[in-house]
Amino acid sequence: MKNTGKGLVATGVALSVLLGAGLSAAAAKTQLTVYTALENEQLRPYKVAFEKANPDVEIVWVRDSTGVITARLLAEKSNPKADVIMGVAVTSLILFENEGMIEPYAVKGADALRPAFRDAKNPPAWIGMDAYMSAVCYNTVEGQKKNIPQPTSWADLLKPVYRGQVVMPNPASSGTGFLSVSGWLQSKGEAEGWKYMDGLHQNIAVYTHSGSAPCVQAARGEYVVGISFEYRASQEKTKGAPIEVILPSEGVGWDLEASAIHKGTKNLEAAKKLLDWTATKEANTLFNNYFGVVAYPGVSKEVPNYPKDAEAKMIKNDFAFSAKNREAILAEWTKRYDGKSAPKAK
Template sequence: MDNETTTRRIPMALCAAALGLAAGMAHAQRTPLLVYTALETDSMKAYKTAFEKANPDIEIKWVRDSTGIITAKLMAEKANPQADVVAGVAASSLALLDQEGMLQPYQPKGFEALTRTYSDSKNPPAWVGMDVWAAAICFNTVEAKKRGLPKPETWKDLAKPIYKGAIVMPHPASSGTGFLDVSAWLQMWGEQDGWKYMDALHENIAQYQHSGSKPCKAAGTGEFPIGISFEFRAYQVVKSGAPVELVFPKEGLGWDIEATAIMKTTKKPEQAKRLADWFASKEANQITSNWWAVVAYPGVAQKLKGIPDNYEQLLVKNDLNWAAKNRERILAEWGKRYEGKSEAK
């Protein structure tokens, strides 16, 4: 090797080493943001990839569980909160955190473009909506035919004796979907008639499962003919080719909002606000529209197979603040009456 070649290669090697060091330092300088979530695992990767591409200096660190578990975890940590941001968690749960003084109100960039009724009514809002999710019934036509079960059309149909042992639904203390069902029935019919309905429904329940998705998955595989679930999972099960028809009961659908909020105690407020900004963006809403029939950004939602055109009109009148204030009392009463059929944890 001649001296000229050696001379050329030394600077090149130094340059490559410097670039590698710079890249390593840039990666090391990424700020981790701890985000508690109840998002479906199907969607978490898409959100993380898109956000980090737009914000390469921030890394999302998810802590994921069902809504009820995440809510209980946040309340247990009230004296020393760990999360920086809560995203994809029920607005009724975030309203509870707000009532406890745990959230930092913030109006994200572009907020004025969102449907106002799907976020906290205060200015600035304590939480900002991502999408609406609502109850749906997954009905396995093959298994139902074997058992001679008619397709239900209403919630009250499910209380008929013919469905005894044929129904699974989410546990309201573990699942946000289970809680929105219970809350809706109590608000639709009043507490006396709501509990009376649930007493009758309980006679037909095979199991209360600790996930909003699991009952529809169980209906899809034929484990049970009927699963009370929500439209995201119902749509996915139908899309997979399972012999399932979706039922949207005529009385109306319980619903809640997946939302984003910043914890008051975060030590990374700038990065937390950037994540809140991104979740309010059209880009994030376009990702959300792959799975949800109603999203916060108008005009972005897509037509999803099996979801009726009047879906949004089926949503019942729902007081999320009432649900938050009465959550503990409702769950205590529900547990006294029905805990015996709960799935083992």
């Protein structure tokens, strides 16, 4: 009589082990856990291309929006899970560097990249991929229907006609939201910047969790204006949404998507391979499918519906400022706007 009551439990445990085994069946390769804030549709092409070049390594993505992935990495500091941080705002990487979470590594071929796209220190802490910037999506159909004009500047968005029609990302969770906020604070100065946001807050319908959502919502006509970033804007337009992509005349905040190795990784060699790959021309050609401005000089194929003058509209950006003041800015922002009884919900 070996078939005991615990047998049921044992069967269950065995089953769960089997399930677990099934998940890690492909464990022969080095599994590289990569924390990223890249857009969903970019993950697969990047993974495929990298793994083709490095068949012994398999990328396991952990994706979330910039704010979340940043917070998560900070939280896991004492018990890290990530091997590599890829496609995360440089602002956040500098933050990690200050926290001692980065393993500096001199990427092969980094010298060929634009100087602004690599950490100046030696060995560098991070390596850039592409730049992304704030952009405004404007739904022409809804705008016409509701008689709401197309904005051309940040200042336009303060006009009462936009009340309840503007969506922007919550900077606490979204890197896009943060780069807009950081951009206003840097270009207008802190006092003016906050004053601008106070005004804008009156017109905001909702602060979304992710940076893409405002543009997608504008594309679907749910709102007329979405403050998002240029890549998502051009993507939506290409998909056929009736939107215009606007880089406001005052200039836009921007950030670099960059990569770094997490200190203490057990897969250092594989991690280095991934970083080396991001500096190759092939990789940058891939990045260029989505972004107009990438790290590798000369790779600048035109992205469909990508705003023209993008490079010119990028404000003078101080990553160190953003990184250093990130927490303070977010705290202030949260205090001012998050969850405040909405002026809109009358």
